[in-house]
Amino acid sequence: MPFFKAKEQAPAPAVDFDRLPRHIAIIMDGNGRWAQKRGLPRTAGHAAGAENFRTIATYCKDIGLEYLTVYAFSTENWKRPAEEVGAIMGLLKKYLLEAISRMERDRVKMEFFGDLSPLPQELQDLCRRTREISKGYDGCQVNVCLNYGGRDELLRAARAYAQDCVEGRADPNHLTAEHFAGYLFSRGVPDPDLVIRPSGELRLSNFLLWQSAYAEFYFTDVLWPDFTKEELHRAIAAYQGRPPVWRGLSGKTNFGGGHSGSAVFRCTVFPGAGVAGGADGGHLRPGLL
Numbered sequence: 001m002p003f004f005k006a007k008e009q010a011p012a013p014a015v016d017f018d019r020l021p022r023h024i025a026i027i028m029d030g031n032g033r034w035a036q037k038r039g040l041p042r043t044a045g046h047a048a049g050a051e052n053f054r055t056i057a058t059y060c061k062d063i064g065l066e067y068l069t070v071y072a073f074s075t076e077n078w079k080r081p082a083e084e085v086g087a088i089m090g091l092l093k094k095y096l097l098e099a100i101s102r103m104e105r106d107r108v109k110m111e112f113f114g115d116l117s118p119l120p121q122e123l124q125d126l127c128r129r130t131r132e133i134s135k136g137y138d139g140c141q142v143n144v145c146l147n148y149g150g151r152d153e154l155l156r157a158a159r160a161y162a163q164d165c166v167e168g169r170a171d172p173n174h175l176t177a178e179h180f181a182g183y184l185f186s187r188g189v190p191d192p193d194l195v196i197r198p199s200g201e202l203r204l205s206n207f208l209l210w211q212s213a214y215a216e217f218y219f220t221d222v223l224w225p226d227f228t229k230e231e232l233h234r235a236i237a238a239y240q241g242r243p244p245v246w247r248g249l250s251g252k253t254n255f256g257g258g259h260s261g262s263a264v265f266r267c268t269v270f271p272g273a274g275v276a277g278g279a280d281g282g283h284l285r286p287g288l289l
């Protein structure tokens with residue numbers, strides 16, 4: 001087994017738990033590289049990633065986060081070797097069975113974003129059961145993106161909207177962003193305030209394309225199975241250290257649960273903002289770069 005020396009890291013900065021983002025979204029990436037570094041098969045990385053999802057989701061619930069959305073399997077991930085796809089499906093099944101057995105205790109509300117129909121029937125049934133059992137829960141809402149792609153979501157929404165127009169239920173002259181958002185998988189869920197991508201990749205990979213229009217982004221080289229609570233603290237502290245974003249004319253900010261769906265723009269530019277790889281661990285600020 002090769003020896004890895006942990007990178008020296010500054011202690012995680014303090015988080016203001018009274019000013020948490022309302023909704024955090026995470027691209028759970030880097031499982032394969034985590035396994036490769038240890039001379040293990042990629043599937044071992046997915047198992048470690050699934051375990052870490054459990055840890056981080058539980059922690060988010062414990063600190064009182066309202067919404068957590070995770071990217072678990074993309075519309076593009078079907079192109080991976082069948083064996084790897086099968087192993088991921090098996091892990092999802094295992095996770096959901098365990099989640100169901102703990103639901104009464106955890107009271108986490110689970111939702112799924114994506115077209116579930118190509119998933120194995122057993123997994124589809126488990127998703128439905130999980131959703132059904134937890135729909136009345138008022139704790140943290142965890143949205144698991146399965147066979148999810150932002151472009152696919154937008155195409156589905158456009159098709160459904162066009163159908164409503166054809167059948168006289170909608171009028172294209174009156175289409176607003178809020179109305180259109182009602183056709184997305186994420187209907188009813190506020191946009192993410194903070195999108196985190198571990199693993200060193202600096203792209204969205206088709207994740208929440210519509211919803212992340214005004215999200216803050218946090219990128220880190222840490223691989224998902226190594227993404228600890230302290231890493232989450234770093235991300236939240238970086239988010240809290242950034243200047244508030246003024247949205248529209250109402251003066252709402254993204255702190256305190258302000259949510260806006262449309263007509264959003266930044267009317268204040270803060271000097272020095274938008275520096276990628278800054279002191280907070282490396283982030284990009286779309287719109288200000």
Ligand code: IPE
Nearest residue numbers: 028029030031032033072073
């Ligand atoms: C993310 O980890 C998990 C899924 C996409 C299902 P990866 O499997 O993409 O890990 P890397 O990027 O190859 O390290």
Ligand code: IPE
Nearest residue numbers: 027028029071072073074205
């Ligand atoms: C994004 O990671 C999808 C998930 C984490 C589920 P990928 O590893 O699939 O994305 P790319 O291929 O690096 O863009």
Ligand code: MG
Nearest residue numbers: 029030031032
């Ligand atoms: Mg990857």
